[in-house]
Amino acid sequence: MPRLALSDDFVTDLIALQRPVQKEVNDAIQRFRSLTVPQLHASKGMHLEKLERARDPRIRTIRITKFYRGVLLAPDDGSGLFTLLRVAPHDEAINWACRRAYSVNSATGGLEVRNVEALEQMETYFETKAITAPARLFAEHSDRVLRDLGIDDQVLRLARVCVTSDDLAVMAPPMMPADQYEVLWFLTQGESVEDVWEQLIAPRGQTVRTAEDRPTPTLSEAVLNTPDRMVEVTGPDELERILTADIARWRVFLHPAQRRYAYHPGFFGPAQVTGGPGTGKTVVALHRVRHLLLGGAPEDRVLLTTFTNTMAAALRDSLALLLGDADAHLLDRVDVTTVDSLAARVIREARGSSPKPLSAAGEKSAWTRAMAREDNSWSEKFLSQEFRNVVLAQGLRTPEEYLRCVRRGRGTPVGRVQRARLWRVMERFTADLSSRDAATYTQLCDQAAQFLGRSGPRYRHVVVDEAQDLHPAQWRVLRACVAAGPDDLFLVGDPHQRIYDSRVSLTSLGIPVRGRSARLRLNYRSTEEILRWSSNLMESREVRRLGEDDEEDGGLDSLHGYRSELHGRSPSVNGYDSQLDELRALVEQIRTWIEQDGVAPSEVAVCARFNTLVDSVISRLRREGVPAVAVKDDPGPDVAGVRVATMHSMKGLEFRCVAVVGVTSSVLPFAPQVTPAEVDPIQHQTDLLAEHCLLFVACTRARDALAVSWHGERSPLLDVVLG
Numbered sequence: 001m002p003r004l005a006l007s008d009d010f011v012t013d014l015i016a017l018q019r020p021v022q023k024e025v026n027d028a029i030q031r032f033r034s035l036t037v038p039q040l041h042a043s044k045g046m047h048l049e050k051l052e053r054a055r056d057p058r059i060r061t062i063r064i065t066k067f068y069r070g071v072l073l074a075p076d077d078g079s080g081l082f083t084l085l086r087v088a089p090h091d092e093a094i095n096w097a098c099r100r101a102y103s104v105n106s107a108t109g110g111l112e113v114r115n116v117e118a119l120e121q122m123e124t125y126f127e128t129k130a131i132t133a134p135a136r137l138f139a140e141h142s143d144r145v146l147r148d149l150g151i152d153d154q155v156l157r158l159a160r161v162c163v164t165s166d167d168l169a170v171m172a173p174p175m176m177p178a179d180q181y182e183v184l185w186f187l188t189q190g191e192s193v194e195d196v197w198e199q200l201i202a203p204r205g206q207t208v209r210t211a212e213d214r215p216t217p218t219l220s221e222a223v224l225n226t227p228d229r230m231v232e233v234t235g236p237d238e239l240e241r242i243l244t245a246d247i248a249r250w251r252v253f254l255h256p257a258q259r260r261y262a263y264h265p266g267f268f269g270p271a272q273v274t275g276g277p278g279t280g281k282t283v284v285a286l287h288r289v290r291h292l293l294l295g296g297a298p299e300d301r302v303l304l305t306t307f308t309n310t311m312a313a314a315l316r317d318s319l320a321l322l323l324g325d326a327d328a329h330l331l332d333r334v335d336v337t338t339v340d341s342l343a344a345r346v347i348r349e350a351r352g353s354s355p356k357p358l359s360a361a362g363e364k365s366a367w368t369r370a371m372a373r374e375d376n377s378w379s380e381k382f383l384s385q386e387f388r389n390v391v392l393a394q395g396l397r398t399p400e401e402y403l404r405c406v407r408r409g410r411g412t413p414v415g416r417v418q419r420a421r422l423w424r425v426m427e428r429f430t431a432d433l434s435s436r437d438a439a440t441y442t443q444l445c446d447q448a449a450q451f452l453g454r455s456g457p458r459y460r461h462v463v464v465d466e467a468q469d470l471h472p473a474q475w476r477v478l479r480a481c482v483a484a485g486p487d488d489l490f491l492v493g494d495p496h497q498r499i500y501d502s503r504v505s506l507t508s509l510g511i512p513v514r515g516r517s518a519r520l521r522l523n524y525r526s527t528e529e530i531l532r533w534s535s536n537l538m539e540s541r542e543v544r545r546l547g548e549d550d551e552e553d554g555g556l557d558s559l560h561g562y563r564s565e566l567h568g569r570s571p572s573v574n575g576y577d578s579q580l581d582e583l584r585a586l587v588e589q590i591r592t593w594i595e596q597d598g599v600a601p602s603e604v605a606v607c608a609r610f611n612t613l614v615d616s617v618i619s620r621l622r623r624e625g626v627p628a629v630a631v632k633d634d635p636g637p638d639v640a641g642v643r644v645a646t647m648h649s650m651k652g653l654e655f656r657c658v659a660v661v662g663v664t665s666s667v668l669p670f671a672p673q674v675t676p677a678e679v680d681p682i683q684h685q686t687d688l689l690a691e692h693c694l695l696f697v698a699c700t701r702a703r704d705a706l707a708v709s710w711h712g713e714r715s716p717l718l719d720v721v722l723g
């Protein structure tokens with residue numbers, strides 16, 4: 001029987017096909033697997049054919065349906081392992097197949113594909129262009145160094161004619177072999193040769209540094225060395241798992257950087273994965289949960305947390321999809337929830353009921369009441385921040401502790417007398433709330449962590465998505481949920497998406513991740529054009545790493561080397577005189593996406609800073625006959641209509657097309673949200689950064705198209721991209 005592997009391009013093709021054609025492809029695969037190799041060659045139905053004009057002599061085509069052909073890579077190593085590379089209409093399949101060549105990367109040992117013809121044309125073009133250039137892009141790296149990193153003859157010639165990183169970007173995969181491109185790209189980003197080795201080559205299991213000392217893997221070995229782009233079908237169950245009705249690439253193919261952490265055999269303590277938007281952090285978290293479930297004991301329970309209930313519901317569905325029917329029973333061992341819901345449950349179990357969570361308005365009036373008898377004029381905002389970011393963050397229980405504490409992250413000095421007064425106000429605030437059986441969400445977490453501290457851990461593993469926005473009290477809940485030990489906590493998050501004010505010293509909370517932390521850089525969601533534009537919004541902003549105590553790179557997170565292999569239109573950015581004009585243009589834009597580009601309305605999102613504009617957008621769209629629904633109403637995937645949401649509730653979501661509207665100077669930054677610099681300079685910077693992050697989060701939800709607009713005076717946050 002021939003062995004069969006599927007490539008990521010094949011799975012991508014399959015996803016795009018109509019259901020009946022998908023079924024025919026599936027049947028063809030079953031037929032293929034039921035034949036012996038000689039039968040396969042003789043089969044008239046399969047029509048396995050070598051192509052005269054193919055640049056790679058191992059390329060074959062097979063008949064899938066009357067119109068569709070499969071493109072295969074036939075084994076030349078006696079292994080019997082065929083790899084299905086594409087499924088496409090007849091002419092497209094032949095055309096594609098003739099121009100491609102496969103090769104084994106000498107450093108990663110993985111199989112790579114290139115568009116040989118296009119690269120040959122590039123070489124001629126850039127050779128001429130580079131003649132007059134004063135310096136070449138890779139001049140500082142010798143041929144030998146590049147070869148040791150897996151660069152082969154053709155790519156080396158191309159690297160030598162690149163003058164700028166834009167020249168290299170033009171040759172990005174699928175033109176250039178992916179692993180080699182990644183190495184060159186990292187070097188253009190200023191990474192040292194050693195770092196490139198550590199990040200891209202060593203994780204693939206390579207230990208031999210010099211190219212000439214490395215044996216070349218066979219074709220079948222190379223296929224198996226490429227789990228991010230190739231998967232062998234090992235049996236009907238595996239085929240079923242790969243080709244279920246909801247085919248999704250992320251279930252099968254992981255980037256080596258993703259796989260390394262998701263399927264790490266075991267960390268000796270908490271581990272962390274960070275990365276820019278869309279780099280597949282949630283995907284890593286889901287695979288990690290799968291790994292922990294498959295390898296764990298039947299009594300081991302896993303907690304998977306995220307930020308909102310909507311996201312928790314989506315995570316639960318994705319996990320079910322990843323586990324498939326065969327492992328569906330493992331879901332019983334997982335709780336998927338937000339930390340706040342978990343905290344409320346812990347309190348309910350401990351004392352029969354949980355206090356009512358307080359709204360922002362309720363909290364404000366409670367502070368006003370608590371202040372009534374004081375002659376000091378602290379604002380409700382100051383009091384609320386002091387209570388949340390100092391008292392609850394550090395878990396302070398007595399006035400003495402408050403007197404002694406270091407008020408990290410606060411820029412207004414508060415002396416001993418003032419602290420004593422402030423403590424009294426805070427005591428009145430908490431007493432008032434408990435008399436009404438109410439509490440802030442952060443207080444609930446603080447209480448839950450104390451209950452858990454007494455009752456003991458309840459999970460074997462905790463996996464945390466959106467970790468950047470958790471408050472120390474929430475971290476204490478998570479820490480208390482699981483005993484310290486191997487694989488206790490696994491965190492994924494992006495400091496550039498921190499939109500709530502939370503300063504965390506992970507080590508002091510008993511979550512040391514030093515030496516067990518990785519960064520992802522390949523964006524799978526958005527086009528490079530959207531990514532670049534959005535990343536520029538954060539230019540020159542200093543963003544702290546996930547844990548305050550993480551001093552690596554000066555304690556700052558970076559989007560360095562962050563990139564996408566997808567390409568599309570540049571974002572459209574427009575200002576209008578009035579809101580009426582802006583909404584009129586929005587309707588037109590959405591019609592274009594739906595009617596001309598063929599995007600389903602539910603794949604289009606509009607987001608605005610506040611609910612008032614969200615409501616106006618919904619009514620305007622409906623009036624114009626465009627179906628629209630509010631994300632806060634939690635429309636299921638089957639509900640039709642454009643999704644409309646506040647920027648905050650776009651967290652974690654993604655859409656093919658996104659319009660970010662109302663980006664005016666009055667709402668971004670939103671003055672009441674930003675502490676004046678003269679009141680507290682540190683808090684001012686933190687608040688302002690959160691406004692930048694918010695816009696960044698909103699824009700990076702877009703996969704194919706992004707439109708940003710405002711009316712009247714545009715937000716100064718856009719100055720950095722518009723000049």
Ligand SMILES: Nc1ncnc2c1ncn2[C@@H]1O[C@H](COP(=O)(O)OP(=O)(O)OP(=O)(O)O)[C@@H](O)[C@H]1O
Nearest residue numbers: 249250253254255277278279280281282283524652
């Ligand atoms: N290995 C992969 N292969 C294909 N698609 C992937 C892969 N990893 C992630 N994706 C896709 O990329 C998109 C972003 O993934 P995911 O939501 O996990 O990213 P994220 O880093 O958590 O994003 P964000 O922080 O912006 O919310 C999703 O559509 C996901 O399916």
